[in-house]
Amino acid sequence: MVNHYEWNTADYLQILTPNDLRFIDGRIKTHGSGNTGWSQIAAGSAVSVLPGTIISHVNPSVSGYLNCDGTEVSRSTYSNLFAVMPxxxxxxxxxxxxxxxxxxxxxxxxxxxxxxxxxxxxxxxxxxxxxxxxxxxxxxxxxxxxxxxxxxxxxxxxxxxxxxxxxxxxxxxxxxxxxYGNGDGSTTFNLPNLLGLVPRGIGQTAGFPTNNPTIGIGEFTQDQLQSFDLEFLNGGSSTGQQLSGPAYGINGSTLVDASGPRYYRLDGSSEKFSRITSDGTHGTPRVGYETRGKSLGVYFLIKT
Missing domain, CATH: 2.40.30 (Elongation Factor Tu (Ef-tu); domain 3)
Structure with missing residues (x-):
């Protein structure tokens, strides 16, 4: 467990831990006991990044990494990565x-x-x-x-x-x-493709008895809105008449004519639900091609 960080006049960062590591001259160094005998941690030791590790980065070209863009790459050139591909x-x-x-x-x-x-x-x-x-x-x-x-x-x-x-x-x-893709089936394989996508944990979260889908290895999922019902007031044929109808998700069953979905009054007549407007408090609704949260674009890279 790290206790604290301390900058020394020798221009290195000393990290005081049970094993006492120091970052000296751009390298991580350690010692067995006491404060003498500092030695650089060898490449390939426990601090090495494992093949298949995915990181986010501001640059798509980083030594020892490939961009997660679905590209086919050589099984022999990137044999360490190919060996861990599920x-x-x-x-x-x-x-x-x-x-x-x-x-x-x-x-x-x-x-x-x-x-x-x-x-x-x-x-x-x-x-x-x-x-x-x-x-x-x-x-x-x-x-x-x-x-x-x-x-x-x-x-x-x-x-x-x-x-x-x-x-x-x-x-x-x-x-x-x-x-994540067979490549050509003999000499290449595909990298994971995270272009425009958000990674999600494989499996199913415990503790949610309903509305708890699972996701598989390498599974693509479309953006989606949870299905729900709407009830709202509308002038209609009598002031304040209540209308209700489903909000339609992917593969949902819809009532559609040439002009779009219609929501039916209790008396059987219909009224087109044509647009989404502001509630007067939270600003103009933002609409587009997908349901999403705020985001910032970065590159996803995979260790070879």
């Missing part, structure tokens, strides 16, 4: 159908993860061994559809790019995923 492999089954459904028992994949297949027999027509596909997980979690691109897999309102299969196949195949 991955999984399992025997899977797939249907010959339109669309093809793949089942991975105990599946850890989430929508947007990348996957490849290897075989000892034959894959159905439409699937090529070694090619990269992107998954869209179906309800239940262990079954998913395959898509040609990440954008297509993430567009939940469309089936464009979904893979169909035909012909014959061997009964079981092996699927492999690197949760």
């Amino acid at each position: 991955n999984a492999s399992s025997a899977v089954t797939m249907t010959i159908a339109s669309p093809c459904e793949v089942t991975w028992p105990g599946n850890e994949l989430t929508t947007g993860n990348q996957i490849q297949f290897s075989i000892t027999g034959a894959l159905p027509t439409g699937i090529t061994a070694g090619d990269r596909y992107f998954v869209r997980v179906l309800s239940g979690g262990s079954t998913f559809h395959l898509f040609a691109t990440l954008a297509e897999a993430m567009n939940l309102s469309s089936v464009a790019g979904r893979i169909d299969t035909s012909g014959t196949q061997s009964p079981t195949h092996t699927a492999t995923t690197y949760f």
Whole structure:
């Protein structure tokens, strides 16, 4: 535990701890006992940054780090980083159908993860061994559809790019995923892509009995507004008449016509809910393409 910091006239920072470390001439030094025998802590010791550690920085080019931008990089050049990239492999089954459904028992994949297949027999027509596909997980979690691109897999309102299969196949195949991207599947892998994103802890927080979603390794999530109901007063056909209706979130069920959502009065007539206005106290509401808090742009870098 650090007791205090002290600047000495010799122009070094002395940190008084149980092991007594000193930052001297730009280097961390230590000693065994007493105040003699100071020696520099060797590179590769316990103070070294582990491969895969992600930091924020004001500069995208820092020695020993790469920008977290989803780029494919060499497995051999960055072997220390590749060795710690999370991955999984399992025997899977797939249907010959339109669309093809793949089942991975105990599946850890989430929508947007990348996957490849290897075989000892034959894959159905439409699937090529070694090619990269992107998954869209179906309800239940262990079954998913395959898509040609990440954008297509993430567009939940469309089936464009979904893979169909035909012909014959061997009964079981092996699927492999690197949760941040397989690269070309043999010589490269993908770095995590944090461009424009906020990192979030993997798993599920204890202590929240409801409204407590979990997030998987390398899972992309869209911005989202928690669903709720609105009740408000409106002039309508009689002064002060109450209207109510749902606020619609992603994949929500909506009442829509050509002019947009409508909220229905208790008497069955409708009134368009057209805009958000100030409450007179907190200023003009800020609206845009996403729901977000205040933020400041920095670079996320990963240790190689």
